[in-house]
Amino acid sequence: MMKVAVTGASGVLGSAVFKAFQAMDGVEVIGLANSRAGAGLRKLNLTNKEDVEVFLTELKPNWVIHCAAERRPDVAEKDPAAAQRLNAEVPGFLASLSKTLKFKLVYISTDYVFDGTSPPYTPTSLTNPLQLYGKSKRDGELAVLCVDGAQVVVLRVPVLYGPAPKNSDSAINILLDVVQDQSGKTYKMDHYATRYPTNVIDIANFLVRLTRLKEPIPPILHYSSDEPYTKYEICLTFAKILGLPHKHIIPDSEPPTGAGATTRPRDCQLYTKETEALLGGDLGLSLFEEWWTEALKK
Template sequence: MTSRVIITGASGVLGSAVRQAFTASTTTSEVLSLAHTRSGDGLTKLDLLDSAEVERVFREFKPNWVIHCAAERRPDVAEKDPQGAQKLNADVPEVLARLSKSLKFTLVYISTDYVFDGTSPPYPPSARPNPLQLYGQSKLDGELKILGVEGATAVILRVPVLYGPAPRNSDTAVNILVDVVQDQSGKSYKMDHYATRYPTLTVDIANFLVKLSAYKKPIPPILHYSGAEPFTKYEMCLVFAQILGLPHTHIVPDAEPPTGPGATTRPKDCKLYTQETEELGLEDGLGLTLFEEWWTEYLKIQKK
């Protein structure tokens, strides 16, 4: 049976990859791609904070699956606008969970490894969350609100920092490091060499979600999906410098935790334990792409 799928945040880096994967899938009959400000090119503009309009659109489309990618994903921005982050990251998911209950669709909520404090990795889905900053707390609140809607069919998918095809490198916290490496103007950059990250390709997540939507057995309420290769941001810069054949002396490693005015607290190591996800037995498992291998090909294409 083919599925009707709604994707929120479909103009974003993850949402775009998810949209492309579901559109290309033979298990999907129709995809409704929602965006906050953009329309055209297959995108439908919808303000997710307008719950009445959201309900109207969802009832009219009658989805089988809703992949909720829309979020305030930037920790620094969340700190500056906590009310806005809370509305988008926590209140909207609750509305979608209630619609899941009434309209009988499966909701996938994209959450974050930042619900953990980074002190005792790896973290299984059952580990107790303890976010260190407002962003992580707002995403955890979204999880709790979804789980609090009795009768909703929902899957919380926690993921780490993402990279992938993007219109601008500034669209992701990983892609933008390419710009830092390429800036040979003499400007110096202090780069985080404190926190260990597990950068994960958006295309891999998108393909996993397509396979998950065709899964016939019960799905656990919380799943973890993560790349397996550990990097600090400084180490990612070294990879990009090597691929591009550029010097990196202008990038200075900083092994201290972020402190001082305006600094957003970040956990040291939030490695997600993914065995439960692997045990689902989906074709090709997690289907993870190697970081340096993908970037070598991608940057080669970008040069053309």
């Protein structure tokens, strides 16, 4: 029986990955969480190296899918040391365990390792992150790829959406709250940066397929939708689906500036042809408006 450990299994992506592997026959999956452990998840502080090594040594997993991360750029800027520890040091240690314990490690990275000036970006494109979050994830990539003898895959993904305990868990889902706030409050909404929101269920299903592949897997893969949206355009889409007015949402076409503004790249589109070839041509992507139309009916 194949054993899979999923870190960050209480998060939006991690919970989708955990459920996808639970639905597989012949797989034992263990979901790991820290602050939100419970509901069948094992509590484990990934920054405690001794506990992590003991756990994985006893478990003897075939795969570790590392979804745990500080994913919020604004929060990363406020506590750089904590972001660096979780986004770079922890995956580096997991890669060293991958070498000694002989499991395959998938490190979930981000399109924000690129500067957004010359899309689309291939897996071999030079990274040049603009802010601390992107730098910490880039450092995580280097940490796992530099462990000689480790079996690691870096999977870069863009901004995510999908089922979530609360809308604030996703930078996309939370825009529903903005659209539905008809109190008279106005919102300036980013109409500068192009994003490619991708469904966590699709990524989870892709990871299941990845573990079944017999051929060698490249060290860096990209998985992304190809539908471009600004945050303002996403709000318009939600307003259309919900039948709500959107005059309280004001498009902002300028790059973020000023004190406290976190720099964000303009367009980090990920080139996915290598991933498509690996899967035989089908990434299995949801259409954004179609998925949300069905989800909001429920």
